[in-house]
Amino acid sequence: MSFDYDLFVIGGGSGGVRAARVAAQGGARVALAEEDRYGGTCVQRGCVPKKLMVFASEYPGYVEDAKAYGWEAQIGEFSWSAFKSKMHTELDRLEGVYRNILGNNDVETFDARARLADAHTVELSDGSRKTAKHILLAMGGWPMRPDIPGAELGITSNEVFHMDDLPGSMLILGGGYIACEFACILNGMGVNVTQYYRGAQILRGFDEEARGLVSEEMQQNGIDLHLGTNILEMHKEDDGRIRVKATNGTERHFDQVMFATGRTPNTADMGLQDLGVELGRKGEVLVDEYSQTSVPSIYAIGDVTDRVNLTPVAIREGMAFVETVFNGNPTPVDHDLIPTAIFTQPEMGTVGMSEEEARDHGPIEVYATSFKPMREAFAGRAQRVLMKLIVCADTRRVLGCHIVAPGAGEMIQLAGIAVKMGATKEDFDRTVAVHPTMTEEIVTMREPVRTA
Numbered sequence: 001m002s003f004d005y006d007l008f009v010i011g012g013g014s015g016g017v018r019a020a021r022v023a024a025q026g027g028a029r030v031a032l033a034e035e036d037r038y039g040g041t042c043v044q045r046g047c048v049p050k051k052l053m054v055f056a057s058e059y060p061g062y063v064e065d066a067k068a069y070g071w072e073a074q075i076g077e078f079s080w081s082a083f084k085s086k087m088h089t090e091l092d093r094l095e096g097v098y099r100n101i102l103g104n105n106d107v108e109t110f111d112a113r114a115r116l117a118d119a120h121t122v123e124l125s126d127g128s129r130k131t132a133k134h135i136l137l138a139m140g141g142w143p144m145r146p147d148i149p150g151a152e153l154g155i156t157s158n159e160v161f162h163m164d165d166l167p168g169s170m171l172i173l174g175g176g177y178i179a180c181e182f183a184c185i186l187n188g189m190g191v192n193v194t195q196y197y198r199g200a201q202i203l204r205g206f207d208e209e210a211r212g213l214v215s216e217e218m219q220q221n222g223i224d225l226h227l228g229t230n231i232l233e234m235h236k237e238d239d240g241r242i243r244v245k246a247t248n249g250t251e252r253h254f255d256q257v258m259f260a261t262g263r264t265p266n267t268a269d270m271g272l273q274d275l276g277v278e279l280g281r282k283g284e285v286l287v288d289e290y291s292q293t294s295v296p297s298i299y300a301i302g303d304v305t306d307r308v309n310l311t312p313v314a315i316r317e318g319m320a321f322v323e324t325v326f327n328g329n330p331t332p333v334d335h336d337l338i339p340t341a342i343f344t345q346p347e348m349g350t351v352g353m354s355e356e357e358a359r360d361h362g363p364i365e366v367y368a369t370s371f372k373p374m375r376e377a378f379a380g381r382a383q384r385v386l387m388k389l390i391v392c393a394d395t396r397r398v399l400g401c402h403i404v405a406p407g408a409g410e411m412i413q414l415a416g417i418a419v420k421m422g423a424t425k426e427d428f429d430r431t432v433a434v435h436p437t438m439t440e441e442i443v444t445m446r447e448p449v450r451t452a
C-alpha cells in the first residue's frame with residue numbers, strides 16, 4: 001500500500017518538531033500539522049516566556065543588592081506593556097525559527113487541526129485527508145481549571161503572558177511548578193500575590209526539606225501563602241474585582257485569579273478511542289517503552305502521554321521514536337534520573353530520589369547543609385540556601401541531589417551528570433572544591449546529618 005507520507009506528526013511543539021526534523025533528515029517523507037503556533041507550550045506559553053518573566057522579575061532584587069554593595073541605585077517603574085511587547089516579538093522570532101527548521105528539512109506543514117480518521121489517515125480541519133505509514137501524536141497538554149462555581153473568571157498560564165495590565169493583586173491556586181514559579185515572578189514584578197494550596201506543603205513529591213525551604217523563602221519574599229486552603233467559589237463584583245470564598249472560611253477580593261492546577265493531555269475529539277488507541281484516566285495516550293500506542297502504526301510522545309512532562313524529555317522521546325521506527329534500532333526512552341529545576345526565587349534544582357523516597361528503598365545517609373550565601377549575606381538578605389545529598393549506605397551511590405539556591409537550575413545540570421554516571425559519595429569527596437562558591441559545599445560535607 002502506498003501512503004502520502006512515511007510519517008505524519010500531529011503537533012508542532014518541541015517533541016513533534018524534533019521527531020519530524022530528524023526523520024526527514026534521514027530521508028523519510030514527513031508532514032506535520034499544527035493548529036496553533038509553532039513551538040508549542042515550551043516556546044509559546046511555557047518555558048521560554050516564563051523564563052523571560054523570571055529574568056524581568058529579578059531586577060528589583062538586584063537593585064536592592066547594588067545599594068547594599070555601595071552603588072547609588074534606584075529602580076523605576078516596571079512597564080509590563082514594554083516588556084510584554086518585546087517578549088512577544090521574541091516568541092514570534094522563535095516561531096519563525098521552528099517553521100524554518102521544518103521547511104529547511106522538507107517537512108510539509110499544514111496550519112490546521114488534525115484528527116485521526118483511521119490507523120493510517122489524518123483528516124485536516126479543511127476536510128482534506130492525508131495518509132501515512134506512521135502517525136505520531138505530539139499534541140501536548142492544556143491547563144486544567146478546577147470544577148468550581150465562577151471558574152471562568154480566572155485565567156491560566158496560557159493567558160498570563162497576554163494580560164493587558166499587571167493586576168494589583170492576584171490569587172494563584174495550586175502548589176506545583178507553575179503556581180510556585182508564577183507566584184515568585186508576579187511578586188517580583190510588584191503584584192500583591194496570594195497563593196492557596198490544598199495540601200500541607202507546596203511542591204508535593206519533591207524533597208521535603210528542599211520544598212520547606214522554598215516555601216519559607218517565598219513567604220519571606222512577601223508571598224501570602226495559605227496551605228491547606230482551596231477555593232470554594234468565585235463571583236465578579238461590580239467594580240470588576242473577584243470575590244473568592246475559600247475553605248479556610250475567608251472571603252477575599254482579588255483583581256485577578258490564576259489557576260495552576262495541572263494540565264490535561266490534548267486528546268479530546270481526536271478520534272483516538274474510535275480507532276482503539278487506549279487512553280488512561282486523565283485522557284493521556286498509553287504507550288509502551290518505545291512510545292507505541294495500542295494501534296501499531298500510531299505512536300505518541302511528550303505531554304500527551306503524561307509520562308514526565310518536560311520539554312527535554314519530549315525531545316528525547318521524539319529522537320528515540322525516530323531511532324526505533326526509521327533507523328531499525330529499537331530505543332526505549334530512559335526516564336530515570338532526570339534532573340529538573342523549578343524557577344522559583346530561590347530556584348530548586350533536583351535529581352534523583354528525595355530523602356523520603358530513598359528511605360523506603362534501603363538504608364541511607366543524608367548529607368545536608370543550609371547557610372546564608374556570601375553574596376546575599378553581604379547585601380543583608382536573610383536568604384538561606386540548601387545543598388543536600390542522599391547516599392545509599394550499602395553501595396555509597398548518590399541517589400539524590402537537591403539544591404535550593406540562586407542558580408540551582410544551572411548547578412543541577414552538572415550534578416546530574418555525576419548522579420547519572422552512578423557517582424558515589426567518595427567520588428564527590430575526591431573532587432576538589434571550587435572556592436569561594438556556594439556549590440563547593442556539595443563536595444565538602446563530611447559527616448551525615450542523619451541516617452535512616
Ligand code: NDP
Nearest residue numbers: 146174175176177178179199204260261262263309341342
Ligand atoms: P502540577 O501537577 O505540578 O501541579 C498542580 C497543582 O495543582 C498541585 O499542587 C495540585 O495539588 C493542584 N491541584 C490539582 N487539582 C486541583 C484542584 N481541583 N483544586 C485545587 N488544587 C488542585 O501542575 P502544573 O500545572 O504546576 O505544571 C504542569 C507540569 O508542567 C508539571 O508537572 C511539570 O511537569 C511541567 N512544568 C515544568 C516546569 C519546569 O521544568 N520548571 C515549569 C512548569 C511546568 P496536589 O499536589 O494536591 O495534587
